[in-house]
Amino acid sequence: MASTVKKTKSVWFCSHCGNEYSKWLGRCPACGEWNTLVEKEVVTGKAAGPMTVPGGSRKPMPLKEVSTTQEDRVSLGSAEVDRLLGGGIVKGSLVLMGGEPGIGKSTLSLQLPLHRPELKTLYVTGEESVKQVKMRADRLGGDSSNCLIFSETDMSAILAEAEEVAPDLMIVDSVQTMYCQHVESTAGSVSQIKEVAAQLLRFAKSTGIPVILIGHITKEGTIAGPKILEHIVDVVLQFEGENRGAYRVLRSIKNRFGSTSELAVFEMTGTGLREVANPSEMLIPMHEAGLSGTAIAAMLDGNRPFLFEVQALVSSAVYGTAQRSATGFDVRRLNMLLAVLERRAGFKLGQKDVFLNMAGGLRITDPACDLAVIVAVLSSNFDMPIPADVCFAGEVGLSGEIRPVSQAARRAVEAARVGFKRIFVSSYTHFDQKPQGIEVVKVADIPALVRALFK
Ligand code: TYD
Ligand code: MG
Numbered sequence: 001m002a003s004t005v006k007k008t009k010s011v012w013f014c015s016h017c018g019n020e021y022s023k024w025l026g027r028c029p030a031c032g033e034w035n036t037l038v039e040k041e042v043v044t045g046k047a048a049g050p051m052t053v054p055g056g057s058r059k060p061m062p063l064k065e066v067s068t069t070q071e072d073r074v075s076l077g078s079a080e081v082d083r084l085l086g087g088g089i090v091k092g093s094l095v096l097m098g099g100e101p102g103i104g105k106s107t108l109s110l111q112l113p114l115h116r117p118e119l120k121t122l123y124v125t126g127e128e129s130v131k132q133v134k135m136r137a138d139r140l141g142g143d144s145s146n147c148l149i150f151s152e153t154d155m156s157a158i159l160a161e162a163e164e165v166a167p168d169l170m171i172v173d174s175v176q177t178m179y180c181q182h183v184e185s186t187a188g189s190v191s192q193i194k195e196v197a198a199q200l201l202r203f204a205k206s207t208g209i210p211v212i213l214i215g216h217i218t219k220e221g222t223i224a225g226p227k228i229l230e231h232i233v234d235v236v237l238q239f240e241g242e243n244r245g246a247y248r249v250l251r252s253i254k255n256r257f258g259s260t261s262e263l264a265v266f267e268m269t270g271t272g273l274r275e276v277a278n279p280s281e282m283l284i285p286m287h288e289a290g291l292s293g294t295a296i297a298a299m300l301d302g303n304r305p306f307l308f309e310v311q312a313l314v315s316s317a318v319y320g321t322a323q324r325s326a327t328g329f330d331v332r333r334l335n336m337l338l339a340v341l342e343r344r345a346g347f348k349l350g351q352k353d354v355f356l357n358m359a360g361g362l363r364i365t366d367p368a369c370d371l372a373v374i375v376a377v378l379s380s381n382f383d384m385p386i387p388a389d390v391c392f393a394g395e396v397g398l399s400g401e402i403r404p405v406s407q408a409a410r411r412a413v414e415a416a417r418v419g420f421k422r423i424f425v426s427s428y429t430h431f432d433q434k435p436q437g438i439e440v441v442k443v444a445d446i447p448a449l450v451r452a453l454f455k
Pocket of ligand 1: 099105268271273
């Protein structure tokens, strides 16, 4: 029998990675961060209750008897979101949609049901009033006849209503505003967030209703928020991008039912998020040819090759110490690349301010972008523009060597398709088949690159 006696005990959560410990530690053994453990009271003695997966068994069974028919999936009406999820949302799954405030989580999650009115949707809002949601819905257009709005933050009321309504899709905005009465801490605390997610997971699994749970996350990801949920939920979709930029990337960083190397690009417009099915064409600069400080990288983010612009500005430092700033790019990586330029190719950038920007507000992690970063920096430094039909794909190593990147052929093919005439890659790049319609320029190191571009 489940005990009904409530007891509380203290546990320590790492506010960085969400791991739980029974005692305080100075450093989290899981993620290695210092001073991140925070004490929380949690209620014990309350059994979580059985959790059955639809079609699952509560007794061990021979593996060969487990049926492996395709999971039942529901299309959300957005080709890009469906693709990210692996072909629609799986029935009974819990999907966490994380991202910084203002990036478009509420917009996208409301837009989905409005553009797919065949789905009976229950949209639970703990952040905005019903009126505000209605005003947003009016901007987004679509058909709201099958979308129910429920302004509530108490989980027991929400789950009771959800069982009554039995929607095809439930959206909960956001995990930080919901609370469970039996957990004695405020909404948004680690224990509340965990319990809210656990209850939604149980609800999804037992009813087969897919649930999208929205969670705020800060730039560093350090708040006790979605980070601690990543191992509870089935799928994590993360919104990235600069709030000021028009583009947002939705990336799947965990997917129990599909690949995690997918990403989708959206553009924020006056009437909601527009899918950018072909990122290359959107991300290529509108700048006039002949501007220095820009270079085009042939990227592969997720599974899709696309081209986009890297912008750099190098100028003499006004203050004593040179400033280094990067938008959409790791500033430590920028510092490393600048050090390589200085040590291995003799460029004195120590007294220069260097500003780097990834066009469209995208956040780039593909190391193949290094080469375009270096070229953009040098182009700005020499005030020498790069021809508009040239692009770059290469990683730069600590000794100034240019290293090959994954799937160079696919990058070259995409570059050719969009109209580029030359692509710079590492000398060590191997192509099974020579890419058609584009000249491949192989460079071994930075001095060779400089000779080829800035003679
Ligand atoms: P929102 O979806 O509320 O972000 P989140 O839920 O992640 O906090 O809002 C995203 C931003 O987009 C907000 O600043 C307003 C803006 N926006 C538009 O530009 N166009 C639109 O059609 C809508 C609905 C919002
Ligand atoms: Mg919101």
